[in-house]
Amino acid sequence: MSKIKAENVNVYYGSKQALFDVSIDIAEKEVTALIGPSGCGKSTFLRCLNRMNDVIEICKVEGSIKMDNLELNSRKLDVVRLRENVGMVFQKPNPFPKTIYENVAYGPTIHGIAQSKEEMDQIVETSLKKAALWNEVKDRLDEIGTGLSGGQQQRLCIARAISVSPEVILMDEPCSALDPIATAQIEELIDDLKKEVTIVIVTHSMSQAARVSQKTGFFHLGKLIEFGPTDKIFKNPDNQQTQDYITGRFG
Amino acid sequence: MNLILVTFIILLAFTSYYFGRKKALVIQSSQRLTALPKFYGYYLAAWCAAPALIIFALWSVFEPSIVKTFILQDYTDQNLTKNELQLIYTKVKALAAGTYTGNITNFLDESANKYIQLKGIANSAKVAIILAILIFSLSFAYRSVQKNDRMREPVEIFLKWVLFVASLGAVLVTIGIVFSLLFEAIRFFQAVKIFDFIFGTHWYPAKTFVRDGQPDPELMKDAFGAVPLFAGTFFIAFIAMCVAIPIGLLSGIYLSEYAGRGVRKYAKPIIEILAGIPTVVYGFFAALTVGPFVKEIGNAMGLQVSAESALAAGAVMGVMIIPFISSLSDDVMTAVPQNLRDGSYAMGATKSETVKKVIFPAALPGIVGSILLAVSRAIGETMIVVMASGLAANLTMNPLESTSTITAQIVVILIGDQQFGDPKTQSAFALGISLFIVTLFLNVIALSVVKKYREKYE
Numbered sequence: 291m292s293k294i295k296a297e298n299v300n301v302y303y304g305s306k307q308a309l310f311d312v313s314i315d316i317a318e319k320e321v322t323a324l325i326g327p328s329g330c331g332k333s334t335f336l337r338c339l340n341r342m343n344d345v346i347e348i349c350k351v352e353g354s355i356k357m358d359n360l361e362l363n364s365r366k367l368d369v370v371r372l373r374e375n376v377g378m379v380f381q382k383p384n385p386f387p388k389t390i391y392e393n394v395a396y397g398p399t400i401h402g403i404a405q406s407k408e409e410m411d412q413i414v415e416t417s418l419k420k421a422a423l424w425n426e427v428k429d430r431l432d433e434i435g436t437g438l439s440g441g442q443q444q445r446l447c448i449a450r451a452i453s454v455s456p457e458v459i460l461m462d463e464p465c466s467a468l469d470p471i472a473t474a475q476i477e478e479l480i481d482d483l484k485k486e487v488t489i490v491i492v493t494h495s496m497s498q499a500a501r502v503s504q505k506t507g508f509f510h511l512g513k514l515i516e517f518g519p520t521d522k523i524f525k526n527p528d529n530q531q532t533q534d535y536i537t538g539r540f541g
Numbered sequence: 542m543n544l545i546l547v548t549f550i551i552l553l554a555f556t557s558y559y560f561g562r563k564k565a566l567v568i569q570s571s572q573r574l575t576a577l578p579k580f581y582g583y584y585l586a587a588w589c590a591a592p593a594l595i596i597f598a599l600w601s602v603f604e605p606s607i608v609k610t611f612i613l614q615d616y617t618d619q620n621l622t623k624n625e626l627q628l629i630y631t632k633v634k635a636l637a638a639g640t641y642t643g644n645i646t647n648f649l650d651e652s653a654n655k656y657i658q659l660k661g662i663a664n665s666a667k668v669a670i671i672l673a674i675l676i677f678s679l680s681f682a683y684r685s686v687q688k689n690d691r692m693r694e695p696v697e698i699f700l701k702w703v704l705f706v707a708s709l710g711a712v713l714v715t716i717g718i719v720f721s722l723l724f725e726a727i728r729f730f731q732a733v734k735i736f737d738f739i740f741g742t743h744w745y746p747a748k749t750f751v752r753d754g755q756p757d758p759e760l761m762k763d764a765f766g767a768v769p770l771f772a773g774t775f776f777i778a779f780i781a782m783c784v785a786i787p788i789g790l791l792s793g794i795y796l797s798e799y800a801g802r803g804v805r806k807y808a809k810p811i812i813e814i815l816a817g818i819p820t821v822v823y824g825f826f827a828a829l830t831v832g833p834f835v836k837e838i839g840n841a842m843g844l845q846v847s848a849e850s851a852l853a854a855g856a857v858m859g860v861m862i863i864p865f866i867s868s869l870s871d872d873v874m875t876a877v878p879q880n881l882r883d884g885s886y887a888m889g890a891t892k893s894e895t896v897k898k899v900i901f902p903a904a905l906p907g908i909v910g911s912i913l914l915a916v917s918r919a920i921g922e923t924m925i926v927v928m929a930s931g932l933a934a935n936l937t938m939n940p941l942e943s944t945s946t947i948t949a950q951i952v953v954i955l956i957g958d959q960q961f962g963d964p965k966t967q968s969a970f971a972l973g974i975s976l977f978i979v980t981l982f983l984n985v986i987a988l989s990v991v992k993k994y995r996e997k998y999e
Contacts, residue, residue: 340887345882345883372889374888374889377887378887386899387902400889
């Protein structure tokens with residue numbers, strides 16, 4: 291079942307066009323990987339899905355992006371509600387310089403989700419458990435989040451993202467700053483999370499895309515070249531460019 | 542004479558740079574140099590200027606006291622005090638310069654002639670010695686250049702010493718200032734008990750003025766109580782911060798988080814212009830515009846307002862300090878990494894929530910640092926207070942009355958008639974050193990807070 295449906299999305303940074311007529315169907319409760327060489331527009335597309343491009347003054351988005359029949363690319367859209375529903379994990383772990391507890395409680399606080407301290411404790415615990423971090427930090431929730439290791443920080447960011455029970459989580463190269471062991475932990479986590487949420491992940495690592503995703507889209511020079519089941523993209527792509535990229539001939 | 546000599550040495554140094562370089566280029570045509578040609582020039586220039594200038598400086602420092610000893614030798618048998626000897630020497634110098642107008646005794650005339658003679662000998666000797674040194678050191682250095690000796694190390698060592706001497710000078714001057722403050726303050730505290738100074742509530746040094754002899758110790762006890770000054774200083778600084786902190790912080794937040802690139806580009810320099818206005822201009826703005834305005838408003842509300850009020854001075858001082866806070870807090874908030882902002886926005890936080898919960902707390906140490914620097918600036922501010930808040934050291938917490946500060950009182954004490962050994966004059970040093978300690982303390986805290994902030998993101 292389709293969760294997000296993008297049609298003819300064009301993105302411009304000032305006069306430079308970054309995305310050309312991208313149309314894509316993202317299925318619910320699946321992992322969709324977006325791959326492609328640097329600067330191909332995959333992160334730009336990802337940021338359209340929670341309107342993070344709003345932060346960039348010169349950025350202009352055209353086209354239609356619908357999530358459950360709600361038009362995302364509309365002036366009338368309540369961006370705060372959208373971002374409550376669509377969480378995001380960034381390339382570089384970016385926990386706030388606050389305690390671990392406050393980091394996870396950040397979203398529930400600003401959205402007024404928890405009614406009491408007990409409820410908040412519960413949300414924090416569940417989120418950290420889902421992010422597979424609870425056992426490592428349960429005795430030091432009042433320590434500063436930036437003091438954790440890189441992999442732990444990234445899982446803390448995932449816990450922060452899932453604390454408001456989003457329907458979609460966007461991941462922008464979540465493992466590129468991590469070592470192989472931390473990467474394996476995050477990938478395992480992605481596999482668990484997809485039972486409940488739809489995940490869109492941008493990655494530079496083709497093996498990661500092959501390991502974690504069900505669908506893969508290949509971007510090149512701002513265009514979506516090919517999109518389909520991960521197996522097919524990696525084993526038998528239709529497009530020659532995809533074939534060349536997958537086999538490492540460029541990118 | 543001295544000017545010509547120094548100019549000559551410096552010109553010679555420049556010339557020798559070109560000679561050294563030229564010589565090196567000549568050597569270069571036949572063999573490989575051990576350093577770039579310019580190092581040979583530097584080497585020669587350094588050898589030319591440094592020894593001559595050092596000797597010149599030492600000579601200038603010691604010559605007067607040596608001449609003085611020679612002159613005053615003739616007076617040793619007269620049993621004169623130090624002050625009288627000093628007076629005689631001043632007379633001799635004036636006579637030699639032809640500006641003395643008192644009656645001239647034979648003895649004095651003789652001394653003046655001797656003085657002129659000594660000066661002449663000293664001058665010729667100086668020129669001769671310096672020329673000799675120049676010839677000696679230049680010929681020595683030129684031989685090294687001819688031999689194509691290694692030139693890089695000596696030049697680097699020379700530069701290191703030049704830099705060292707410059708820093709040493711700065712440090713020594715600082716130490717000198719602190720000690721001169723300290724010694725005079727100690728002499729003040731011999732006349733006035735330190736307890737009376739720190740805890741006394743009455744500041745009226747003019748009271749101790751007596752025409753001859755020592756003032757009454759009882760009077761001294763009650764005249765130098767610094768409490769009203771400390772209270773006034775902190776009170777006016779407090780009023781200034783009440784104006785500067787909210788406006789400065791809010792405009793800092795606006796500049797760093799809300800303003801578009803175009804607005805920031807123009808607004809920031811305009812705010813910083815406030816910091817470039819001379820304080821004396823703020824002073825008359827406070828005294829002639831804000832002061833009467835405050836008085837009028839107060840009178841309209843039925844309040845008793847003096848024309849020189851702490852409120853007027855504090856408010857204008859606050860305006861002066863706004864750019865410190867807004868500019869520094871803008872810088873530290875802009876320095877908060879963008880990915881923290883992104884993280885907050887991605888959670889669905891609005892701009893104001895992001896500022897309040899993420900940016901501001903992350904930048905807080907830097908902001909506190911900027912505020913502390915601004916406080917020490919407010920405490921040290923003089924001109925606005927002198928002009929707008931009056932000079933009467935009232936112990937008051939009413940912002941509508943006039944009050945005075947440490948700095949303003951130092952001005953009052955040191956302008957006009959004064960006598961150096963007087964406790965009144967010395968009290969300026971005691972005030973100065975207390976002010977120095979307070980601002981030093983604030984600056985140390987501010988710098989350590991800012992440093993802590995830097996460590997956080999690196």
